Amino acid sequence: MTATESGSTAGGNNNRSERRSWVRAVLSPVGVLILLASLLGFMYLAYVVDPEDNLHDFPIALVDQDVGDTLGPPGQQQQVNFGKQVADGISRAVPADRIDLRELGINEAQLQMQSGKVYGAIIIPSDFSKRLGILGVASVVPGDVERPIITLQTNPRTGAFATQIVNRIGTQIYPQVNAKIGEQLTEQVRAQLTPQPGGAPAPELTGATLVTLESPLHLVTEEFRPLPDGTGQGLTAFFYALLLLLVGVIGSMTIHTMIDAALGFVPTEYGPWYVHYPPTPISRFKTLLIKWGVMLLVANIVSGIFMIIANALGMPITQPLALFLYGAFAILAVGITGLSILAAIGSAGLLVNLILFVILGLPSSGGTVPIEATPQYFGWLARFEPMHQVFLGIRSILYFEARFSAGLGRAVWMTGLGLTIGLVLGAVISRYYDYKGLQRGSTARV
Incomplete structure (x- = not known):
């Protein structure tokens, strides 16, 4: 084989490899978004299309x-x-x-x-x-x-x-x-x-x-016991619970990305500027501990901010201490679990968090349409989906004098269980990666 033929072959291989890279770059996000959109459409439309036909128990x-x-x-x-x-x-x-x-x-x-x-x-x-x-x-x-x-x-x-x-x-x-x-x-x-x-x-x-x-x-x-003004005909509990969940999910993604950027594990772009700090010599577990600490701080601050906003808008709050404590608890549980998932599986954790907390969580919450008026598989999801537990807790605090029998007891128990699972998952996976010597850094291109 001559040098010219060898160069042509190498160039052809490079072109084919480049074309495969482009195809993969285009088809991968399209495929993921199609699957997410299909799941999102099915869950949300099945939730509201015909509640009376789905009525059970x-x-x-x-x-x-x-x-x-x-x-x-x-x-x-x-x-x-x-x-x-x-x-x-x-x-x-x-x-x-x-x-x-x-x-x-x-x-x-x-x-x-x-x-x-x-x-x-x-x-x-x-x-x-x-x-x-x-x-x-x-x-x-x-x-x-x-x-x-x-x-x-x-x-x-x-x-x-x-x-x-x-x-x-x-x-x-x-x-x-x-x-x-x-x-x-x-x-x-x-x-x-x-x-x-x-x-x-x-x-x-x-x-x-x-x-x-x-x-x-x-x-x-x-x-029976009409609601006071400022409760949105019973919808404030749902939207307040939704705010807590979104802060936990979005907060985990934001904290994960910004701390990784500050520690030099991922680059940061500011418009046309590109910054990539040198990687900090720190273990995965210690990095996760830092993220958890930031989430703890955010949870308490944001829970207080939400109460100030709600009070300023005229929303009646008869149990302020219970609302603040459970609000911070719910944000912390969702945020720590989200951070642990991101620490375990990396960027794919963004999709997992989106599906777990949002796509499956909202329609199974029971916040707008009762669970008994939705398809029965929503009732199965409501047994463990975080959004339903948070909604029950907030509804009990806002409308039922924070009675444990009105859902607050179940909410506290399930939120605590979720927080425990998040802590154990994050600690075990990150320590295991450290034990195996799987340091964070660039890997060979596949």
């Missing part, structure tokens, strides 16, 4: 306080309990595969409403049968009368969308129950009509009376 309390009454003409009186009939009718009308109807006493129902464990309550009052009996008597005897009441209580502190679902369920059930009770009441009133003296037939019920008897119930909708 949606908790609503059913409270039957009716003590019953004795009805009927003298000598033929009998004990009745229309409240029990209504409760049974509601149980049959409610689809069991969609609604978790919990038959509770009034005290237990209120406790579960106060802790956000149920999204609403259907309450049958203690004088329900008595009022219904009076309505039947009043249809043939002159006098003033009020229709029996069924109360539908919503729980606005669980979110505006949950309130809408409760209202819709109530309006779907009410006509069925009303018609059934009306049919029974009409039959009982007709049975009480007796022939008149002299053999005259029994009086007929008027059209107005029949209309009243066929639709005897009155549905009253009310809010």
